[in-house]
Amino acid sequence: MDSEGASGVTVEFFGIARRRAGRTRIVVCQGLESTRLGDVLLAAAERLPELAGECLDGSRPQDGYLANVNARRFTVDPDTPLQAGDHVLLLAADAGG
Amino acid sequence: MRAVEAVVAIRRPVVCNWHMPTVPGYHGQYLRIDLSERTSHQVPWPDGVLRNFLGGAGLGAWVLRCETPDGVDPLSPESPLVFVFSPLVGSPLTTSAKFAVLAKSPLTGRINDSLSSSHFAISGKRTGCDAIVIVGAADGPTTLVVTPDGVRFESAETEWGLGSRETGQRVRDRLGGERAGFRVAAIGPAGERLVHFATISHDARHAGRGGLGAVMGSKRLKAIAVAGDRVVSFSDPGRLVEISRDISKRSLGPATAKYRELGTVDNLVTFNRLGSLPTRNFQAGVFAEASILSPESLEADRDRTRTSCAACTIGCEHIFPLAGAGQEDAGGVRMEYENLFALGPLCGVSEPRTVLAASALCDELGLDTISTGASIAFAMECAERGLVDIPGLRFGNGDALLAMIDDIGNRREWGDLLAEGTRAAADRIGGDSQSFAPHVKGLELPGYEPRALQAMALGFAVGTRGADHNRSGAYEVDFSPEVGRVNAGPETIGPVVRVEDEAVLMDSLILCKFLRGVFEDRVAGMAELLRPVTGWDVSPEELRETAGRIVTAKKAYNIAQGWTPAEDTLPRRFFEEPLGEGSRQGALLDPDQLAAQVRAYNLFRGWTAEGYVPEDRLVALGLA
Numbered sequence: 001m002d003s004e005g006a007s008g009v010t011v012e013f014f015g016i017a018r019r020r021a022g023r024t025r026i027v028v029c030q031g032l033e034s035t036r037l038g039d040v041l042l043a044a045a046e047r048l049p050e051l052a053g054e055c056l057d058g059s060r061p062q063d064g065y066l067a068n069v070n071a072r073r074f075t076v077d078p079d080t081p082l083q084a085g086d087h088v089l090l091l092a093a094d095a096g097g
Numbered sequence: 098m099r100a101v102e103a104v105v106a107i108r109r110p111v112v113c114n115w116h117m118p119t120v121p122g123y124h125g126q127y128l129r130i131d132l133s134e135r136t137s138h139q140v141p142w143p144d145g146v147l148r149n150f151l152g153g154a155g156l157g158a159w160v161l162r163c164e165t166p167d168g169v170d171p172l173s174p175e176s177p178l179v180f181v182f183s184p185l186v187g188s189p190l191t192t193s194a195k196f197a198v199l200a201k202s203p204l205t206g207r208i209n210d211s212l213s214s215s216h217f218a219i220s221g222k223r224t225g226c227d228a229i230v231i232v233g234a235a236d237g238p239t240t241l242v243v244t245p246d247g248v249r250f251e252s253a254e255t256e257w258g259l260g261s262r263e264t265g266q267r268v269r270d271r272l273g274g275e276r277a278g279f280r281v282a283a284i285g286p287a288g289e290r291l292v293h294f295a296t297i298s299h300d301a302r303h304a305g306r307g308g309l310g311a312v313m314g315s316k317r318l319k320a321i322a323v324a325g326d327r328v329v330s331f332s333d334p335g336r337l338v339e340i341s342r343d344i345s346k347r348s349l350g351p352a353t354a355k356y357r358e359l360g361t362v363d364n365l366v367t368f369n370r371l372g373s374l375p376t377r378n379f380q381a382g383v384f385a386e387a388s389i390l391s392p393e394s395l396e397a398d399r400d401r402t403r404t405s406c407a408a409c410t411i412g413c414e415h416i417f418p419l420a421g422a423g424q425e426d427a428g429g430v431r432m433e434y435e436n437l438f439a440l441g442p443l444c445g446v447s448e449p450r451t452v453l454a455a456s457a458l459c460d461e462l463g464l465d466t467i468s469t470g471a472s473i474a475f476a477m478e479c480a481e482r483g484l485v486d487i488p489g490l491r492f493g494n495g496d497a498l499l500a501m502i503d504d505i506g507n508r509r510e511w512g513d514l515l516a517e518g519t520r521a522a523a524d525r526i527g528g529d530s531q532s533f534a535p536h537v538k539g540l541e542l543p544g545y546e547p548r549a550l551q552a553m554a555l556g557f558a559v560g561t562r563g564a565d566h567n568r569s570g571a572y573e574v575d576f577s578p579e580v581g582r583v584n585a586g587p588e589t590i591g592p593v594v595r596v597e598d599e600a601v602l603m604d605s606l607i608l609c610k611f612l613r614g615v616f617e618d619r620v621a622g623m624a625e626l627l628r629p630v631t632g633w634d635v636s637p638e639e640l641r642e643t644a645g646r647i648v649t650a651k652k653a654y655n656i657a658q659g660w661t662p663a664e665d666t667l668p669r670r671f672f673e674e675p676l677g678e679g680s681r682q683g684a685l686l687d688p689d690q691l692a693a694q695v696r697a698y699n700l701f702r703g704w705t706a707e708g709y710v711p712e713d714r715l716v717a718l719g720l721a
């Protein structure tokens with residue numbers, strides 16, 4: 001948890017998601033104590049339509065993309081529970097280099 | 098038929114049918130060149146070998162196992178150097194213009210296969226063979242000129258000492274320029290001086306890992322030029338074109354957008370956020386200045402251009418100009434995640450201009466950027482701990498980094514020791530330096546922090562060529578919801594084997610790994626495209642068995658060259674020093690857990706728990 005995201009969930013963008021979002025992060029679901037990944041992604045999509053078109057598929061990451069909670073757990077499950085202050089990282093599933 | 102006799106005499110009884118009809122996609126033979134004798138012969142593939150080993154890394158493992166005497170010194174004339182093409186080379190399939198180079202590595206003493214790309218693969222296959230095996234050593238600097246008419250042995254006296262790029266250009270000019278169509282693979286000064294992580298380069302691309310350039314240099318072979326007009330037939334050209342079109346179309350979709358738009362340099366900021374970016378010789382998993390090396394920052398003051406290997410629709414190569422804005426053009430350098438991490442955060446260097454210059458210098462000298470960066474980072478830590486006295490060599494000192502790269506490439510002073518790799522350097526430096534020398538089996542770790550990526554840690558430990566992300570690919574398991582990337586249990590084993598199998602098939606066919614996202618089921622996809630090439634009714638199940646055979650063949654090679662179970666582990670640092678900061682703070686590898694995973698991996702592969710291959714397994718796979 002950090003002060004910036006304390007009143008919501010921070011979505012951080014990496015790679016193509018960062019390009020499409022045109023920013024590095026966004027805070028959504030403010031005012032909620034708890035929520036789920038699907039609602040966070042829907043809220044991000046509403047504010048960033050270019051991101052939604054390529055990187056999201058409704059309440060899930062698009063094929064080829066992954067979400068990660070607090071830089072620890074990877075998931076694509078829209079029912080993943082989240083708390084205010086959590087960080088969701090949206091990134092390409094292909095990490096090869 | 099001296100070559101055939103040599104093959105059979107050196108190793109393994111194989112059932113041979115030397116008059117087999119040629120399989121579509123192949124020429125049905127390999128070219129065996131003896132530099133000492135200045136002779137060459139075509140050798141037909143024994144019956145079944147092509148289907149069992151496919152091409153590239155797989156077929157190379159078969160022929161290397163046949164040709165390598167047990168216990169051979171990798172830099173002796175008897176040690177073979179093998180260039181292998183694949184059945185897909187010359188087809189319209191995107192990213193298929195690739196070749197594999199194999200030899201016993203001077204860095205590890207184990208099998209080493211490195212892949213490279215572009216026109217050398219196409220022209221090499223057009224000489225009329227599926228592989229080129231080189232044994233012996235020349236009397237003086239030599240260029241091999243290979244065409245369908247035979248092999249010429251030309252002096253390379255005037256190229257000796259030059260960089261690989263200039264060598265390639267000079268050889269091409271001498272052989273008739275653009276119109277003659279020769280393509281050239283060459284070594285730089287590091288290969289000539291037998292630096293144990295010297296590369297073989299073609300068209301600014303490198304067969305980079307494991308010191309194959311030193312093997313070439315030990316044969317006094319400066320360059321190989323190939324050209325020809327021998328094309329292979331395909332079993333069902335119409336279907337092949339159809340599949341190729343479909344894959345090309347998908348290769349321009351979202352699965353490869355990252356590679357096209359940003360390149361792999363983008364991994365750096367992602368890995369940093371995940372606490373997985375090796376920093377200051379693996380002392381940390383985050384680098385405070387990582388954002389300075391992000392694609393956006395690199396682009397801010399230099400206009401990036403994009404290029405690609407031959408026959409590739411993706412084009413992941415991002416070239417950054419060496420000169421700053423307003424300066425005279427100084428050429429460009431191809432940046433990827435691995436050279437960026439190794440010459441940047443691993444050495445504590447964040448100045449973009451220095452990292453680009455360091456990478457360009459490695460290319461010019463013919464040095465593997467990962468092993469170079471890791472060797473220097475290791476020396477920096479030794480210097481900071483007072484184990485060595487190397488003035489100025491400290492983390493973050495970009496000038497010292499550049500000077501040491503030059504010293505390694507030219508084997509000067511401390512560079513002469515580091516040119517042997519971190520394992521050998523630690524043996525000489527002593528103290529507890531071996532505990533933080535970042536290698537497995539002698540091969541330096543790539544840019545994946547194993548305490549934060551513990552499936553990758555297993556992949557590093559069991560990798561037949563050492564610590565390696567391209568042959569194992571286990572980071573894919575870490576970067577997935579499949580298992581937890583820290584403290585994962587036995588559920589890790591199946592996925593780690595699966596991605597290793599997929600990688601070995603891609604490396605044998607040879608397709609670019611960056612294409613993997615376009616296949617819904619990679620093995621089924623590869624079976625589908627192999628059918629119209631060869632006419633074999635190959636199923637995904639057969640390909641999975643083929644993958645297991647190739648991995649086991651590499652393992653059997655290593656056992657014959659002296660492998661012991663104690664090699665399948667990681668440096669002590671990763672068991673004793675928890676990660677200090679970042680999202681994986683406190684992460685540590687458990688030695689007992691890793692050892693248990695290694696045993697489980699071995700059993701999964703059908704080997705003994707210690708990792709030896711039982712005779713009945715060798716027989717079942719046709720490897721006895």
Ligand code: SF4
Nearest residue numbers: 405406409411413609
């Ligand atoms: S994706 Fe990149 S590395 Fe792969 S074949 Fe294309 S240009 Fe070469």
